[in-house]
Amino acid sequence: MTGRPIVVVGGGQAGLQAALSLREHGFEGRLDVVCAESEAPYDRPPLSKRFLAGTAGTDDLTLRAPAFLDDRRISLVQDTHAVAVDRADASVALSSGGSLPYDRLILATGSTPRHLPVPGSAHPAVRVLRTVDDATRLRTKLQPGSRVVVIGAGFTGLEVSATARGLGCEVTVVEALDRVIARALSRPVSEHLLRLHRENGVRILFGRQVTALDGVPREAAVEVLLADGTRLPADVVVVGVGVRPETALAETAGLDVADGVVVDEHLRTGDPRIHAIGDCARFPDPAGTGSLRLESVQNATDQGKYVAAFLMGADAPGYTAVPWFWTDQYAAKLQIAGLTTGHDRCETDGDPASGRFSVRCYQGGRLLGVESVNRPADHIKARRELAALRAPAAAAAAAV
C-alpha cells in the first residue's frame, strides 16, 4: 500500500485531511486530489461568520499553502471535475479530458445547498452559501439598511442573520417549523437562540411556507411570497434549507447511495477499493443501530484521518469518533458534543438568562450529548466523557 496511486475526489476539509494524513503515515505513492473549485482547500465555517462580516480575508481561510502541498507531493488538480469512475479499469475520468489511475479511491465530494422548489428561485437576488465565491458575492449585498430575507432557521441561516444584523441589515427569517434549529437542538438552547435573535432585532416568522419568489429578472429586488399571502420585499434572499450530499459520481459508478454514499464501519463502499468520507458519506452510527450522515468539520477531519490510517495500517477497528459541532451567533458560542437528536430528557446546568449554560441530553438514561453556550470547558469535558462512554462499547464490538 505504499507505492500505488491514490486518488481523492474533492479538495474540501475531508479530502485534504485524508491526503495529509496519508503522507503522515508514510504513503509514498502518487497522490492526486481532484477538486472542482479553483481555490486551494479552505475553511468553510468562517464563510457565514468572520469572512461574511468582513473581519477575515481569504488568507484567513486557507487550510494549507500550495507550496506546502507541493512539498508533500500532494498534487491538487484544481478547477477540474471527476466525471466518471471506471471501476473495471480502476481509473477516474476528468472534465479536462484526461484520466487518473487509482489503486484506492477516496470520495470526499461534500454537499451542495438545496434550492427552494418554488417559482422564481433562480432570480439573481436569491442566494445560497457554500463557497468562498458565494460568500464574497453575498457580502457586497449586505449593506446597512439592506432588506435581507433568510429562508430556514437552521445553523447557516441563523449565522447569516446574525452577521447581517451586525452589518446593519434589516433581517427577516422565514421558518416552516415552530422553533429554530428544531431538528438538532434541545428546547432550552433553541429558545435561547431565538431570544438572542429577537433581542438583536431579527424578525422570525414560524410555521410559514414560501410559495414563490416574485421579481423582475433584471431588477435587484425580489418579493418573497408566503402561503398566507404575506409578501416580504427583499434586496437579497438567502436560502438556508439544508444541503444534499454530492453523490452523482458514486451513483454513476454504481455504488450504493441512500442520502449519502453508503459505507461500512471502515468508511468503505461496496467496492473495497473505494472509500467515502465527510459530508457525502453515510456510515454506521457507532453509538446506535442506524446510520448517520454528518455535516461538520469534525466529521470531515476525523474521517479523513481515519481512512488514511485504515489504508496504511492493517486491520484497524471501525470508525468511532465522537461528533462535535459549533456555531457562533452574536456573543453566543454554542458547542455541541455528541448528537442530541432523539433525547427524552434534558438537564440544564447554569442559568440561560446569564448567557452561559449547558444542557445535558439523555435517552433512556444514556447520555447522548451536551450543548454548551459560552461554557467551553463543559464542552471539552463532555467530549472526553462521551469518548470514554464509547470506548468500552467499541472494545466490545471489536471482540465479537
Place this chain on the structure above:
Amino acid sequence: MATVTYRQPDGTVTVLDVPAGSTVMRGALTNGVEGIEGECGGDGICATCHVYVDHSPVPLPEIDENEGELLDCTSSPRKPNSRLSCQLPVTEELDSLVVTLPATQV
C-alpha cells in the same frame, strides 16, 4: 509581515514570515507546522491551537473570558505563558515572536 519562530518540544525550529492580518495559528496551519490542529478554523472554540509564548516584542492582546476558560482545559498543561494562537493576530510589531508548541493538542 512578521517573522514568527515555532519551536517543537523536541527542539526542531520552523521560522516563518507570516503576513500581517493573519494569525499565529493560521501561519502555522497553512505551512504545516506540526503540533497545531486549528480544528475550528480560529473561532476560539476548540483549544487545539495552544502555544507557549517564549518571547513577544510587544504586549499581546489580553486573554478574554472565553480564551481563559479554554486554556483551562487544553490537553497539555496550561502555563503562565499559554495562549490560543488563533487569538494572536499578526502585526508588523509582532516581528520576532517565539512560541513553543505543546506536546499534544487533543
